Amino acid sequence: MTARLNNMRSTRHHITKLSIAFVIILTCFTIFIFENYFLIKIYHYTYIFSNLPRYTLNGTSENSAHADPINILIFGSKNEITQTFLAAHWKVPDPITFNSSKKIIIDSLLHKSYPTAPISNLYEYGRKEDLAFEFPGKDVRFRDHIRLWDTGNAYQGNDIWIAAASYDNGIIVDQSSHVPTHHTSGILDFERDRVANDLFKTGKVAAIKNAAFDPPVFGNFTAAGDFYEMDGDVACITFTQTKLETDTSFVWNLKKLFFGVYDGIDSLFTITG
Numbered sequence: 001m002t003a004r005l006n007n008m009r010s011t012r013h014h015i016t017k018l019s020i021a022f023v024i025i026l027t028c029f030t031i032f033i034f035e036n037y038f039l040i041k042i043y044h045y046t047y048i049f050s051n052l053p054r055y056t057l058n059g060t061s062e063n064s065a066h067a068d069p070i071n072i073l074i075f076g077s078k079n080e081i082t083q084t085f086l087a088a089h090w091k092v093p094d095p096i097t098f099n100s101s102k103k104i105i106i107d108s109l110l111h112k113s114y115p116t117a118p119i120s121n122l123y124e125y126g127r128k129e130d131l132a133f134e135f136p137g138k139d140v141r142f143r144d145h146i147r148l149w150d151t152g153n154a155y156q157g158n159d160i161w162i163a164a165a166s167y168d169n170g171i172i173v174d175q176s177s178h179v180p181t182h183h184t185s186g187i188l189d190f191e192r193d194r195v196a197n198d199l200f201k202t203g204k205v206a207a208i209k210n211a212a213f214d215p216p217v218f219g220n221f222t223a224a225g226d227f228y229e230m231d232g233d234v235a236c237i238t239f240t241q242t243k244l245e246t247d248t249s250f251v252w253n254l255k256k257l258f259f260g261v262y263d264g265i266d267s268l269f270t271i272t273g
Contacts, residue, residue, distance in 0.1 A: 065223035
């Protein structure tokens, strides 16, 4: 009996020590996360091309709301961009018409693919996108897509294009326009990197470099009500060797690590096709 009581006391003591150790580790980990969160949030990054828009808009009026963030810059001509996306097996979407809108609704209900499904318009510089491409899934509800605008500016002899890339993972009918539109995934860093990797694999791209463009967003909502988070970097895609001065500080690299983990956790709760 005495031996059994001693064993029970020893076991309880061991469990207590483990519990205390666990609480200490969890506390230290929590402090570490919050310290890095605030450091990443308040750090003064070196942003590139401060004169360029940071967000697309859902209309052309002064009251238009922010839509998808800009997360890609491409330096090149319209023809170079088009040929590279086509070489990467991305598609040019159909225009928005009654028939294409009807088709996307039917195919959504039947869970069918529509490789050239229309993309709703977003706006920059008072106009809708100059180019758009999509990479279709097996179900029309799921696809990668991107909208691009010619900024009218050049850098080292190359035209500058801004682009907003995102991943669609659901379809609804817009209550104001009565046109089918997609819900988008909130992990914009994944989609930015997906586009950059697809284009690089074509062999037509000279270099891709991520650069700080906007403050990191730990959680926000688009004008359509979709949640998103992003590290604030753009993928700079060039067809010729172009020198870009970018932030390579310790905090910038820490931010990349932090959002790599954040994106991974977020992806566990994201619907994909």
